[in-house]
Amino acid sequence: MKNFYFSFDEDDIKYKKVAIHLKAMINNHELIHGEKLPTIREYSKLLGVNTSTIINAYELLQNEGYAYKKMGSGTYVKKEEQKNYILKEYSNTYKKLTRGNLENFIDFTGETTSSEFFPVDTFKKVLNEVLDRDKEDAFIYQDALGYKGLRKSINKHFWNNKMEIDDILVVSGAQQGIDIITKAIINVNDNVVIEKPSYSGAMNVFKWRKANIIEIDMKKDGIQVEELEKILQKNRIKCFYTMPYFQNPTGVTYSFEKKKRILELAEIYDFYIIEDDYLSDISYDNRVEFKSLKSMDTKDRVIYIKSFSKIFLPGIRIGYVIPPQKYSDKIQTFKINTDITTSSLMQRALDIYIRKGLWKQHIKNLNLEYKKRYEFLIKECNNLLKDKVQIYDTYGGLSLFLKIQRKDVNCIKLFEYCKDNNVLITPGMLYYLNSDDGMQYFKIGFSKVDTKAIHQGLMVINNLLKESE
């Protein structure tokens, strides 16, 4: 139990003394940003003072920027520097990890498939095939749209030849897709709707573009559509950024009805949908039939983005975009202005890889392997963390987004504790516009951990969460 208790001297102004005591705890890091303070009733009882003393003390803390109130929930510690410190610490630890400086860490931050599944030998053969076949041509600047052969393969393999190959724009990964689409269609102060929570890499791009970002809560079958309608009735919306399958971070998959309704709304209220298909390939439920918004889109409202890096070879840096006719030229121009063109050799190799059916086989293998890990993770969470976290079954993707049930542990505390025990998780605050909203959440990515590591990692998390309050 934290040391909230102290005794008063005779001439103390009581509410001030309470505030001073709490401020000392905050400055000593005994209390951290986002942590809940005792309720007024509890604390007044503990100190033997009137409730008004605590009320006044909390108000003082609020005025001095040490606390904030959540309606109907209580008062929480606010310490912006501390929050920024955590963000920096997360990013530094993550950097160390990717540089291979933290070899004994259990890495729950993985967003891409594990290198053990990389089809290196096959891809090497394919690369050499390209070099022998195309020689110099493998290195020339490609058509700004991307290598024609690859666009043909994408159209055939992923779209049953229903697209025009000139509608497909090859990009250097999905992040670049988001970047150039933002440049092409979003202006300063434009309204952009995103899911709450959402992918920070996209939020950063919209923020940087100085767009006005509006979050809509995610439910178990997609965003609250009524909420979207309300917003549309009052505001001019430029676009809606969504990940309809295994949404990052929640893992939620949209229902068919919601997708249909959102497409209708896009037409009625004249906005565009940026569909980030970042991981639909990794699905553990055979009954789920994949149906992208783009494939349902009869009114040319969807800007589709596909990443190949996350599920294939992260280092390959290839993805593609299918924009609506209206924005086709503009998006292509911004692609040229951003990096001219995407690696030519890699495009040619990926083309052969897809055409030979190797891609399909690779995805099949991944699904088998990751299904095992997913099922193990769900089982272990239910064994170890039941009642300590809220678990949501995703039936796909490479991560779980969990809610910490205990009010006195937030994601910062969990992050710090895990790090001290050689485990790296992603704090939920990263996925919210206002990081306070994500204080009780954290993400467990299982793409880079085997079952043994999953078990060990969850044990560490359990150690913190099981401690008596």
Added chain:
Amino acid sequence: MKNFYFSFDEDDIKYKKVAIHLKAMINNHELIHGEKLPTIREYSKLLGVNTSTIINAYELLQNEGYAYKKMGSGTYVKKEEQKNYILKEYSNTYKKLTRGNLENFIDFTGETTSSEFFPVDTFKKVLNEVLDRDKEDAFIYQDALGYKGLRKSINKHFWNNKMEIDDILVVSGAQQGIDIITKAIINVNDNVVIEKPSYSGAMNVFKWRKANIIEIDMKKDGIQVEELEKILQKNRIKCFYTMPYFQNPTGVTYSFEKKKRILELAEIYDFYIIEDDYLSDISYDNRVEFKSLKSMDTKDRVIYIKSFSKIFLPGIRIGYVIPPQKYSDKIQTFKINTDITTSSLMQRALDIYIRKGLWKQHIKNLNLEYKKRYEFLIKECNNLLKDKVQIYDTYGGLSLFLKIQRKDVNCIKLFEYCKDNNVLITPGMLYYLNSDDGMQYFKIGFSKVDTKAIHQGLMVINNLLKESE
């Protein structure tokens, strides 16, 4: 001679009739955007009317958007749609060319080395060496700064180990360098100084960022520094974008004194210098000792950008940036938000290529080959085009920027004529903020044409320019 003459009827309002006649010529494309109209004296003489009639007619044309006046120079045809049409036509022809649909064209638009000089076999060996050595690691997400081995090689080979390797940020080509630097340091309405003329790929990025762009005339040893000082005295400047060696498009190389003075000014007036080292390697004058602004920079004022694509393998998409300490973190963040990281395999291969001395050898070969072409081009220009164009010896780089001396031929006319004769040049208007300023210029890139094609191409240009006026 154009058909400027016509006769009047008795009841004509003379100045209106003149305007109607000229408008018809413009609409029939007999007169094109940027073309000079007859002087008032000439035209009044030709038609046998008072000078005031012509003055009134030209004013009417101006009011109706058919003409514009340049102080001290005369009145010119203005036809924005026509200008946009030409830009589109250029871009379409260029697209066709890169798609290989214009095989018989003589391509004077080349910005990168010719595929005949690509070290494909050597690079294939190097690629396989990487794959055998690094296996899966060749495909993992790299450290956001780039593959450490490559950064080490860059530091050793190009900077005598004088940099810190963590100061070097690998990017997906120089265009991406410009893009992320702009994102990181330039805000809406910031003042950015560029050379006049300058590289359109950079101008587009600054324009898109809604920066306030200020052009300063290029002289034979760099920009007019007095002009820069005047501007600095009155305005807060964020940065100056420059290509100090074989500037694109003029081919100008800065004098040591100008570079030194600009660095001093950067410190005095607190601005940053974006140094785009896009082609310094291709130099035909052994007496020129390469000295980048970055290497002269003692006050940490220079953001250095280097492209490997232009002189090596365009499809490889690798370059690097060395930012000042102040912007180091920010630029790195924008790199991550733009495309996360640059192709890992290619970075590893380039590393080996540099470390084995193959890069040095490659550049040596290129210089030998291109020196021959450069000298041939200069000789042929002097033979065929003397007095018809102004020629400027660059002693390096892969292009010449020429000024058309005849007033009745501008770059649009030349571009159209060349295209009809299977030759593609780059119109000078592309390199100016106000395209009217570049109407008399065009660029001849010789990277993708052999001496035979150079001769044939120049003959076509000569055919137009030699025609009697």
